[in-house]
Amino acid sequence: MPPQLLARCQRLIMAQRRAVGQSSFPGGPRSPPNWVNYARGVPTTCVNKEQPAVARVVVDVMPKPEILDPQGQAALGAAGRLGFTGIKEIRQGKHFEIEVDDTVDDATLEKIAEGFLANPVIEQWTITRVGA
């Protein structure tokens, strides 16, 4: 049946139901499918009950002391112009918050930091595990 004709038939059926006092939607609202957990907002079947423990790791990356940091210098200059006194030095770096499961060991974290998050030519870094 062509879609236009199908839509027309459905409109006629709904009009007829209204004419005899029936709801356009017999049966009322459908109950939600049992896998939808509305309170959590996610399908319950997707929740893995045996998730490994997740820990948070912080990696701070800073330019090496001997490397010029023009962004920090600009911030230092601006702080003075804004009237903040007593500020001796500003250096700008990067702060990464990483969530890892317990399969990620310290050696792997070191590899991620050295080979990817930081460039050892210009930057130094610290890795800190914070409480799960």
Next chain:
Amino acid sequence: MSARIGVITFPGTLDDGDAARAVRYADAEAVPLWHADENLHDVDAVVVPGGFSYGDYLRAGVIARFAPVMTPVIEAARAGMPVLGICNGFQILCEAGLLPGAMIRNQGLHFICRDQWLRVEDTSTAWTSRYEAGAEILIPMKNIDGCYVAEQSTLDELEAEGRVVFRYVGGNPNGSRNDIAGIRSENGRVVGLMPHPEHAIDALTGPSDDGLGMFYSAVDALIKA
């Protein structure tokens, strides 16, 4: 048969079109390479063009360095294939360890976009044999992370081995150590520079055609090989 020179496109690459045009100006075949390619489609040389691959997220060039196409590029470069990195391409080659050092934010924090004089310091490389030693060339530069830095020992080594290929002339625009605009690998097959030779291949569209020499040089190197 003309030389086949690959031009890589990463997400965020801007100058692949001009790089391919420069390759064609030098009578070579420009072969488009995609960041996800696992092989180099039998090219004889590779240009890693400029732009902002992966939005310069994390650090300029670092994410591109881990793209699939870079595995065969690094392998081929170590085996002696001529590879040229321009601007973001230079940053990618540094991140990949094919060239020493790194680029940081320009001293002065400005995005610098202008025509820049460079002195050709080394004409022994696969990409600079067409120039006369000490020649001064005018090509555009356009970047914000163009300040070349490296450990003092690395700088001393580069200078001692004559591996500084291009130096800024008429004032250092961005704080680069030793006025370095471009360097080469030990074997002279891999060259990286911040300014853009591919934008200076025709006086109609650039400040000069000085950049064309780099692409002619590569074709010469491939014919000799």
